[in-house]
Amino acid sequence: MNAGKAIFVGNIKGGxxxxxxxxxLTDYLRQRYQRRxxxxxxxxxxxxxxxxxxxxSRADDIKFLPIGDRYDGVSMTTLDGILRRMLAQDDAVTIVDTGAGKLGNVWQMAMLCSTVLxxxxxSWTDLRPTIDFIKELDDRKEDYGVVNPHVIVVPNRTSPSQKNFGQLAEALEEVNAIMAPPIxxxxxxxxxxREFNGIASVAGTRFSEEIERLGEFIIDYVISGELDRIYQSA
Ligand SMILES: Nc1ncnc2c1ncn2[C@@H]1O[C@H](COP(=O)(O)OP(=O)(O)OP(=O)(O)O)[C@@H](O)[C@H]1O
Ligand SMILES: [Mg+2]
Known part of the structure; x- marks a missing residue:
């Protein structure tokens, strides 16, 4: 099993x-783990x-490696190298942001990662493509006979008064995924x-509390290796 953890943030649906x-999440984890x-x-x-x-960010803690629809061998090779190096490094955490659309050229990156967030x-206009996207990941994992990446769905832009997520839980029964606390x-x-100033600049807001709750969920399930243990013994 990999020493480091990589979290691929993806969805075929944009926005x-x-x-x-x-x-x-990156900024939260940086504050939380000052030495990692x-x-x-x-x-x-x-x-x-x-x-x-x-x-x-520090120069060595952030990289822009655009992967477009056309195959870009240089970006792909660089990305693959960085990801593998980070995964081999004890305690290192890597967050991979991706563009919307089919996994295309980046699906190999997704398969290398511990988790896809x-x-x-x-809304069903987002949920339907989301479920299809997870099904595609499930199919690839089955083809390769692997359990990674684990899939974690994050309900985002939910109504601040929403308490019941039964409908989403039901939709997720068709796929292999767990649900994170909502944002x-x-x-x-x-x-x-536009003018991002880090997690500290939103301190005291509900948003900050929710990011913290999500961050702690990621720590408990992904970074601690709990999901790896659960799926290994399954
Ligand atoms: N929890 C939230 N509350 C309010 N606005 C949000 C929330 N999350 C995202 N947004 C807003 O929704 C828009 C889309 O968000 P974002 O750019 O993060 O999506 P994306 O999935 O990365 O989009 P793309 O597919 O274009 O990369 C942005 O204007 C962002 O500020
Ligand atoms: Mg984006």
């Missing part, structure tokens, strides 16, 4: 909050998360996308 969650290396790899040619987090809203639709998450 579901991949980059937002990738940057806040927490790397952000942005593979989306739009470079959203790189642009947000780069001013707040899949944000989705609760509400909150203006502070939106307004900070």
């Amino acid at each position: 579901v909050g991949k980059s937002t969650l990738a940057v806040y 290396s927490v790397m952000l790899l942005d593979t989306d040619p739009q470079g959203t998360s790189f642009e947000m987090l780069q001013p707040h 899949v944000p989705t809203s609760m 509400s639709d909150l203006s502070v998450a939106r307004s900070h996308s």
Whole structure:
């Protein structure tokens, strides 16, 4: 099993909050683990998360490696090398942000990762493609006879008053995935996308609390190796 952990943030559906969650989660884990290396790899040619987090990162803790629809051997080889090096490194955590769309050129990266984090809203226009996306991952894992990456769905932009996630839980019964604590639709998450100032700048808000709760969930299940243990003994 790998010593380091890599979390691939992906969904075939665009605009579901991949980059937002990738940057806040990276920043949260960096504050939480001051001595660990927490790397952000942005593979989306739009470079959203790189642009947000780069001013707040050390040069060796963030990389922009755009992977477009056309095969780019150089980016792919660099990305593969960094990911494998990080995975071999004890305690290292890597977050990979990706563009929307079919896994295409990046699916090999997804298969290398410990976990795929899949944000989705609760609307069926997002949920249907999300379930199909997870099915595709399930099929690949079955083809290869592997249990990684584990899939974690993050309900994002949920109504702040929503308490019941039974409908999502039911939809997830068709696939191999677990559900993370939700992130509400909150203006502070939106307004900070352009002028991102890190998790500290939203301290005391509900959004900050929810990111913390999600971060702790990731620590408990992914970084601690709990999901690996559960799936190994299954
Ligand atoms: N919890 C939230 N509350 C409010 N707004 C949010 C939340 N999460 C994301 N957003 C907003 O939704 C929009 C899309 O988010 P984001 O760019 O993170 O999605 P994405 O999945 O990375 O999109 P793309 O597929 O284009 O890469 C952004 O304007 C972002 O600020
Ligand atoms: Mg994005």
